[in-house]
Amino acid sequence: MEPFDLSDGTVLLRTPGAEDVDAIVAACQDPDIQEWTTVPTPYRYEHAVGFVHDVVAGGWGTGSPTWAIREVADGERLVGMIGLTAQPVRSAEIGWWLVPDARGRGLMGRSVELVVTAAFGRLGLDRIEWRAFAGNESSRAVAERAGFTVEGCIRGGAVTGDTRRDDWVGTLLTTDRR
Numbered sequence: 001m002e003p004f005d006l007s008d009g010t011v012l013l014r015t016p017g018a019e020d021v022d023a024i025v026a027a028c029q030d031p032d033i034q035e036w037t038t039v040p041t042p043y044r045y046e047h048a049v050g051f052v053h054d055v056v057a058g059g060w061g062t063g064s065p066t067w068a069i070r071e072v073a074d075g076e077r078l079v080g081m082i083g084l085t086a087q088p089v090r091s092a093e094i095g096w097w098l099v100p101d102a103r104g105r106g107l108m109g110r111s112v113e114l115v116v117t118a119a120f121g122r123l124g125l126d127r128i129e130w131r132a133f134a135g136n137e138s139s140r141a142v143a144e145r146a147g148f149t150v151e152g153c154i155r156g157g158a159v160t161g162d163t164r165r166d167d168w169v170g171t172l173l174t175t176d177r178r
């Protein structure tokens, strides 16, 4: 699959490239992104280089697209990231983060809507899974507003480094009312 953009006029989702490495490094210093996502800690320049060149560039060819979230009204500044990780049989796990000054304005809700619509449309998926470390109420609120059903908590279901954490899991199916 070739990279493609998504936009609703407020956010522009475009795959991140080498020119975005500095912005990604800066964003991933945020304590909340380090606490609630699986980005390496401490997050260094080479992590962003590897992310862009390996995870992002390789992902589009294997059904795992990643988009940088850009705020149109702010010169298309990179304010976040959202992506799908392919799972067997027309399913994928969705993941996301926003920089702190972009939160609380509905930008992630808009981005999730664009990605879910593309996933169930041109990508041909019929199931999207959301996972978050238990207690991540802001991510859960975004997921529930987007129509995900939170189904429960997998005890010890997430591993970061040598730490095991409880994992909330939810799903959105094409057949769900949105």
Ligand SMILES: CC(C)(COP(=O)(O)OP(=O)(O)OC[C@H]1O[C@@H](n2cnc3c(N)ncnc32)[C@H](O)[C@@H]1OP(=O)(O)O)[C@@H](O)C(=O)NCCC(=O)NCCS
Residues within 6 Å of the ligand: 032, 033, 036, 037, 095, 096, 097, 098, 099, 102, 103, 104, 105, 106, 107, 108, 109, 110, 131, 132, 133, 136, 138, 139, 141, 142
């Ligand atoms: C999870 C995360 C992306 C949520 O960000 P967010 O700003 O709450 O999400 P949104 O951009 O959709 O904003 C929603 C909020 O904006 C408000 N809002 C303002 N204008 C809005 C609009 N036009 N449309 C929708 N919501 C709007 C909503 O009321 C909502 O506020 P509330 O949560 O107080 O009810 C963010 O907290 C984050 O990056 N956290 C760290 C990383 C992380 O946890 N990632 C997820 C791992 S599973």
